[in-house]
Amino acid sequence: MRRLGELEAEIMDRLWTWNRPATVREVVDDINLTRPVAYTTVMTVTNILYNKGWLLRGKQGRAWLYSPVRSREAYAAALMEDGLGASKDRPAALVHFVENMTEEEVAALRKALRAVGRQAKP
Amino acid sequence: MNATPVLVAYTALVGFVAPPLLVRADWPHRTPAAALVVWHALALSFSLGVALTAYHLAMPAGHPHAGVLGLLHSCGLAVLGSGADPRTAARVAVALPAVLGLALAGSFAFHAVRARLARARHRRAVDLVGRRSARLGAVVLPYDVPAAYCLPGRSPRIVVSDGAVRELTAEQLGAVLEHEQAHVTGRHHLVLAAAEAFHSVFRLLPVARHVREQTALLLEMVADDRALHGHSREALATAMYEMAAARTPRGAFGAGGRAVLIRMRRVLGPPRAPHRALSPALAALAVTVPLLPLLATCPLGLT
Numbered sequence: 551m552r553r554l555g556e557l558e559a560e561i562m563d564r565l566w567t568w569n570r571p572a573t574v575r576e577v578v579d580d581i582n583l584t585r586p587v588a589y590t591t592v593m594t595v596t597n598i599l600y601n602k603g604w605l606l607r608g609k610q611g612r613a614w615l616y617s618p619v620r621s622r623e624a625y626a627a628a629l630m631e632d633g634l635g636a637s638k639d640r641p642a643a644l645v646h647f648v649e650n651m652t653e654e655e656v657a658a659l660r661k662a663l664r665a666v667g668r669q670a671k672p
Numbered sequence: 673m674n675a676t677p678v679l680v681a682y683t684a685l686v687g688f689v690a691p692p693l694l695v696r697a698d699w700p701h702r703t704p705a706a707a708l709v710v711w712h713a714l715a716l717s718f719s720l721g722v723a724l725t726a727y728h729l730a731m732p733a734g735h736p737h738a739g740v741l742g743l744l745h746s747c748g749l750a751v752l753g754s755g756a757d758p759r760t761a762a763r764v765a766v767a768l769p770a771v772l773g774l775a776l777a778g779s780f781a782f783h784a785v786r787a788r789l790a791r792a793r794h795r796r797a798v799d800l801v802g803r804r805s806a807r808l809g810a811v812v813l814p815y816d817v818p819a820a821y822c823l824p825g826r827s828p829r830i831v832v833s834d835g836a837v838r839e840l841t842a843e844q845l846g847a848v849l850e851h852e853q854a855h856v857t858g859r860h861h862l863v864l865a866a867a868e869a870f871h872s873v874f875r876l877l878p879v880a881r882h883v884r885e886q887t888a889l890l891l892e893m894v895a896d897d898r899a900l901h902g903h904s905r906e907a908l909a910t911a912m913y914e915m916a917a918a919r920t921p922r923g924a925f926g927a928g929g930r931a932v933l934i935r936m937r938r939v940l941g942p943p944r945a946p947h948r949a950l951s952p953a954l955a956a957l958a959v960t961v962p963l964l965p966l967l968a969t970c971p972l973g974l975t
Contacts, residue, residue, distance in 0.1 A: 622801055633794065647848055660917075
């Protein structure tokens with residue numbers, strides 16, 4: 551039994567890659583190319599994603615068509631901003647590699663690199 | 673004789689005299705892990721000092737008009753409507769340190785839990801949006817700017833942008849990932865939460881700011897040192913530069929900029945091993961410092 555999160559990721563991955571609205575049936579058929587999965591399971595998880603606000607849906611004939619609310623890149627950018635501490639109220643939640651810096655500070659970094667003869671891109 | 677002046681002097685020493693000296697000293701950057709222990713010992717010791725001072729000030733020392741309550745009473749103030757009833761005073765004397773202890777513990781729990789919830793929310797989204805790379809041991813997000821961070825905790829993730837994967841050399845990326853891995857395996861988020869808790873309780877005092885800032889900086893240095901075990905100084909320093917430079921245009925608040933500069937100078941500078949006697953000496957210091965306020969009051973029986 552795979553974790554719920556993995557199936558969620560598989561569904562989102564397909565909808566982002568196809569870049570068009572799709573039915574649960576299409577998603578199930580595509581997942582079934584690599585492993586068996588029940589239609590009802592995918593339908594349930596797709597519904598969860600819709601309720602969590604990751605998917606939009608609209609009716610076409612008798613079938614629901616699902617599409618991502620935002621592109622993968624848009625979500626990634628929002629996550630990165632969050633992860634890199636763009637939000638001011640950053641608790642001890644995330645530890646990032648370098649902080650946001652001013653231009654003067656980056657110039658000082660470049661100088662420090664130069665001082666020991668290392669090459670840095672200008 | 674009274675223990676209170678000794679306690680007050682000790683607490684002032686740990687809380688106001690020692691921190692600026694420690695900030696200016698240069699040995700902490702050579703042994704960041706030991707320095708972290710000393711800073712947290714200092715914070716613990718200061719908390720104990722404040723708690724015991726409060727206790728001694730409130731506790732009536734044998735005669736009815738001693739202690740804060742007695743003093744207020746003699747000034748004509750009826751405290752809690754009962755005057756300087758020694759039993760009330762004793763209760764207050766016990767309650768003050770207890771309240772401080774609870775505030776610190778509660779604050780730690782609050783920060784740890786809040787951070788954990790934020791990380792869990794973030795992690796669920798990262799798992800949906802990113803692609804797991806078994807080779808890197810990280811989740812890769814489609815984002816052009818080279819960047820990396822980690823989500824420490826029980827189900828940790830290291831997150832890198834595909835900009836970082838594209839633009840950094842394998843050696844640089846390796847150093848960055850090793851640095852993040854050090855935060856995860858070292859459970860640095862708990863140390864940060866402790867510093868955050870201390871800061872919340874004593875937020876008006878400079879020592880609180882010092883503890884929080886130095887904890888963050890020293891943890892980065894610990895992670896840098898870990899990355900240097902398997903990677904060159906040059907790789908780590910240039911990776912720092914590439915990532916810092918790529919993100920400058922945003923520049924809304926460059927609060928951490930100085931810290932990166934300090935780290936980079938340290939990484940590039942000549943390796944200076946700490947004196948051999950330093951670490952045992954520091955360990956001894958870190959153990960004794962928090963106990964001193966207790967020694968100063970209890971066994972000597974200064975009353």
